[in-house]
Amino acid sequence: MEIRPILSAMFRNKLGAILIATQIAVTLAIICNGAFIVYKRYQTMNRPTGMDIENIFAITSEGIGSNHNARAVAAQDLEVIRAIPGVIAASNASSVPLSGSGWGETMQTTLDDNAPTTGTGVYMMSDQAIETLGVNLISGRNFTPDEMLYRDENSGQIPNVIMITQALSDQLFPDENETALGKTVFFDSRPIEVIGIIEHMHGSWVTWDALAQVSIIPVLTLSNQTRYMIRTEPGMRDQVMPQVEEALANVNSQRILRQLRSLEEFAARSYAGDNTIAVVMMTVIVLLVIITAMGIIGLVSFLVNQRTKQIGTRRALGAQKFHVIRYFLVENWLITTIGLSVGLVLTILLNMYLVEHFEMPRLDRIYLPIGLVAIWCLGFIAALGPARKAAHVSPAIATRTV
Amino acid sequence: MLKMSNISKIFRTRLIETHALRSFNLTVNDGEFIAVTGPSGSGKTTFLNIAGLLEDFDTGQYMLDGEDISGLPDKSRSKLRNEKIGFIFQSFNLIPDLNIFDNVDVPLRYRDMGAGERKDRIESALENVGLSSRAKHLPAELSGGQQQRVAIARALAGSPRFLLADEPTGNLDSLMARQVMELLESINDQGVTIIMVTHDPELARRAHRNIYLLDGQISDLEEVTQLPLNQNQSQSQRADHAAI
Ligand SMILES: Nc1ncnc2c1ncn2[C@@H]1O[C@H](COP(=O)(O)OP(=O)(O)OP(=O)(O)O)[C@@H](O)[C@H]1O
Ligand SMILES: [Mg+2]
Numbered sequence: 001m002e003i004r005p006i007l008s009a010m011f012r013n014k015l016g017a018i019l020i021a022t023q024i025a026v027t028l029a030i031i032c033n034g035a036f037i038v039y040k041r042y043q044t045m046n047r048p049t050g051m052d053i054e055n056i057f058a059i060t061s062e063g064i065g066s067n068h069n070a071r072a073v074a075a076q077d078l079e080v081i082r083a084i085p086g087v088i089a090a091s092n093a094s095s096v097p098l099s100g101s102g103w104g105e106t107m108q109t110t111l112d113d114n115a116p117t118t119g120t121g122v123y124m125m126s127d128q129a130i131e132t133l134g135v136n137l138i139s140g141r142n143f144t145p146d147e148m149l150y151r152d153e154n155s156g157q158i159p160n161v162i163m164i165t166q167a168l169s170d171q172l173f174p175d176e177n178e179t180a181l182g183k184t185v186f187f188d189s190r191p192i193e194v195i196g197i198i199e200h201m202h203g204s205w206v207t208w209d210a211l212a213q214v215s216i217i218p219v220l221t222l223s224n225q226t227r228y229m230i231r232t233e234p235g236m237r238d239q240v241m242p243q244v245e246e247a248l249a250n251v252n253s254q255r256i257l258r259q260l261r262s263l264e265e266f267a268a269r270s271y272a273g274d275n276t277i278a279v280v281m282m283t284v285i286v287l288l289v290i291i292t293a294m295g296i297i298g299l300v301s302f303l304v305n306q307r308t309k310q311i312g313t314r315r316a317l318g319a320q321k322f323h324v325i326r327y328f329l330v331e332n333w334l335i336t337t338i339g340l341s342v343g344l345v346l347t348i349l350l351n352m353y354l355v356e357h358f359e360m361p362r363l364d365r366i367y368l369p370i371g372l373v374a375i376w377c378l379g380f381i382a383a384l385g386p387a388r389k390a391a392h393v394s395p396a397i398a399t400r401t402v
Numbered sequence: 403m404l405k406m407s408n409i410s411k412i413f414r415t416r417l418i419e420t421h422a423l424r425s426f427n428l429t430v431n432d433g434e435f436i437a438v439t440g441p442s443g444s445g446k447t448t449f450l451n452i453a454g455l456l457e458d459f460d461t462g463q464y465m466l467d468g469e470d471i472s473g474l475p476d477k478s479r480s481k482l483r484n485e486k487i488g489f490i491f492q493s494f495n496l497i498p499d500l501n502i503f504d505n506v507d508v509p510l511r512y513r514d515m516g517a518g519e520r521k522d523r524i525e526s527a528l529e530n531v532g533l534s535s536r537a538k539h540l541p542a543e544l545s546g547g548q549q550q551r552v553a554i555a556r557a558l559a560g561s562p563r564f565l566l567a568d569e570p571t572g573n574l575d576s577l578m579a580r581q582v583m584e585l586l587e588s589i590n591d592q593g594v595t596i597i598m599v600t601h602d603p604e605l606a607r608r609a610h611r612n613i614y615l616l617d618g619q620i621s622d623l624e625e626v627t628q629l630p631l632n633q634n635q636s637q638s639q640r641a642d643h644a645a646i
Pocket of ligand 2: 446447448568
């Protein structure tokens with residue numbers, strides 16, 4: 001191969017090559033880090049929630065007037081909802097997981113002042129909580145109807161029993177052989193018995209690192225505002241949602257129904273920021289790839305035009321078309337490779353900067369080889385067009401131009 | 403070694419057709435040194451391009467070393483150019499970004515030839531034209547005559563049987579032109595067949611045979627004497643030629 005003469009010709013026309021190599025270096029740094037950011041965001045957004053997220057929705061009922069029997073209303077509403085075809089289960093819910101709002105509480109295993117406390121997201125639901133959320137109870141048992149605590153809005157009363165997630169159990173009892181099941185723990189400094197362990201479930205605040213430390217207690221708070229969560233047969237959600245709204249309106253018109261929203265929509269709103277960042281990053285990557293490809297096409301076309309006579313001369317001296325194509329592809333490959341080697345350093349520096357200032361994780365190493373190969377291919381494809389044009393220069397150019 | 407029969411070449415543009423060669427016939431024997439003269443636009447370069455496989459022709463037959471050229475694919479034509487034919491151009495056509503050594507190397511790179519053999523060939527070709535000491539220079543650092551000698555070294559490095567030169571001295575002063583001519587003569591003495599287009603009647607006279615092109619056809623004196631009908635016309639053209 002003719003790498004040495006290509007290099008020496010390149011070094012005599014440095015400017016274009018340097019510009020494109022620089023562009024390639026920057027492109028590599030941005031697309032590697034950008035793709036990593038996009039991946040991390042989507043990974044976060046697509047974490048398993050533990051729930052049957054696709055088939056759950058919520059609705060809030062707000063009673064009008066003062067003589068409002070919340071317990072009776074809730075009982076009647078749930079009965080009406082559960083009677084609608086396609087509904088698997090329904091429960092009152094103090095707040096909606098993944099929604100960004102909820103109730104947080106502290107838990108401890110002893111009341112010792114020095115005992116470590118653990119945070120948990122708490123959901124007050126009914127004995128249909130497990131079926132409604134579609135979570136997996138891996139040990140223990142569900143609530144029974146008579147364990148339900150009906151309490152006033154301002155009462156701090158708590159029930160006797162609680163179900164918690166495995167993650168919360170592990171946090172409370174780090175010892176591998178120990179489980180929270182059957183133990184009495186302290187919930188807001190008051191004793192409560194853990195009767196069931198849920199395999200996995202996400203709470204309300206998607207950026208909280210204790211997102212999976214969730215607990216459910218059998219409570220209905222008696223106020224004029226009650227929220228319901230409903231789980232439907234697969235694929236029936238969108239059909240059932242308006243039916244529930246209509247049924248609730250029919251059974252009792254003394255209220256306002258609001259926030260009829262699917263769990264997916266709650267999640268999408270909570271992850272809107274992540275989604276925006278991912279979309280913006282992908283747009284930047286696509287634009288950068290296009291601009292770099294155009295830069296390469298521009299440079300190679302320029303070099304081909306500038307060297308028309310030289311190409312004709314080479315053809316006259318015996319270069320076959322493939323030799324001409326190879327020349328420009330190799331030249332472009334060298335420029336790309338120089339750019340990529342600078343780009344590798346730049347990629348790592350940019351990542352270090354992001355780690356330091358934006359709490360980004362360290363770049364997975366796999367992004368570097370993938371980025372390299374992607375840009376090599378990009379360079380090859382971009383250069384191919386102009387290189388083939390070069391091969392069409394007639395050898396007669398050698399004698400026809402001065 | 404070269405036989406053209408009834409070759410014609412027409413350049414078509416949107417407005418006009420130019421008959422650059424018309425029913426062109428020529429036989430060149432091994433070892434000949436032929437000078438081609440003729441007025442501007444008479445088809446000299448076209449002839450040379452066709453002879454050197456740089457350009458296609460429209461009709462006729464061209465045998466090179468007994469091989470029929472018409473219909474050969476581009477790859478075979480490139481190989482023939484590379485192995486059998488050396489080119490020398492009026493404006494030298496050295497590659498400005500490569501030094502002298504690498505310039506001479508260009509045609510050798512298109513052969514399956516080891517680096518060692520290429521180096522030997524380049525060195526001996528440069529020695530042949532007296533420019534060994536300039537191997538690391540760029541073309542721009544050499545005089546016109548020196549550049550043309552590099553181009554000759556480049557043409558010779560591949561040991562062609564056949565050397566085509568389009569006004570090789572056209573851009574040189576008379577002293578340099580004579581040096582180049584002497585070089586070509588010594589190359590011819592070594593058995594290389596040469597066809598040279600020139601405007602210089604003095605140089606043309608030093609060739610074995612002169613071909614005078616007019617309007618895409620040969621009007622050769624010997625042929626003309628065999629065709630008395632055209633004699634007067636041709637002799638006047640001959641006179642034209644001498645006056646250039
Ligand atoms: N690519 C082309 N397209 C159209 N016409 C062409 C082309 N090349 C050559 N011609 C025409 O063909 C004719 C012969 O041209 P050619 O270059 O062979 O002449 P020449 O004898 O070499 O002239 P000169 O002494 O000026 O170099 C001219 O009329 C020229 O204009
Ligand atoms: Mg000419």
